[in-house]
Amino acid sequence: MQTECLRDDGAGLTLPLFWSRLRLLSLIDAKEAFFLPIITEHHVSFYDTDAMAVVHHANYIRWFEEGRVEYLRKYGITLEDLMEDGYVFPITEVRARYLAPGRFDDTVCIETRGSQLTKAKMAFTYRVFNKATGTLMVRGFTQNVFTHRDTGKICRLPAKYYTKLALAMEDESDWLETEADE
Template sequence: MFIYKRRVKFYETDGMQVVHHANYLRYFEEARVEYLREGKLDLTELMDEGIVFPIVEVDVKYHQSARYDEVLLIKTYLRKVDRARLVFEYEVVSEKSGALLTTGHTVNTYTDMHTGRIVRLPKEKLTALIDLSKGDRE
């Protein structure tokens, strides 16, 4: 598990200072990118090689609302990792209360940016990420 910590910004909320539902997808993305960075998978390097990393599936369940200025912990789990795709699960939790606010998952594939076809990454590019995420799959 990787934990990404962030504070809710005012512009992410509606008139009642509740986080707009679409922002949770952004929180998932921020946490996912930091997880990959921790696992030594550099998205900029992949893009330089012509490989992009689109989401092909997303699911979100809202349990409770996050509010302006609340500190959130986005717990991120890499449930499946192979040379063609990654499956992440997320739990958004209030740091102060410990309440579970939102859960979700995403599926990403590695895709050639010019052809749109799925590509397989060399196993050595995934070694650190596999090691980092081992506990997420046990």
């Protein structure tokens, strides 16, 4: 479920975490940040943790997927639609840099951003924050390729999907450039 994570701004106002970090967008290279992030919230369950009482590292990869699915949904694309049309979207590369542990009962915010789009692949970057403290826990990256479901061969994303993502990239890149100029 997509939500905006909230944070006290110090003046007693609760602001979306995204807006409290908006200034960071002006510092990000436009080549690495084509889209504005989608923020998805996840409540850490007991089964997300390991014997060391911290979130098991593999769960962050699952949370990246939650963010990626919501990201595509924002732009009017569902995995079900892709599969019905005979396309799948497998990961070809995944990276994670673990910075701080998550624990049982934490609420985390998964910030997902499209970072590269071609007709054959799309890459995403992720940042996972502790909602209560704002602590950055993990940075991540995935690259997906578009393939034919039946043959497994890499293919070009059909125009009806590519156009939605490309137009969103263009619109939001313009917005990012405007914000950076201010």
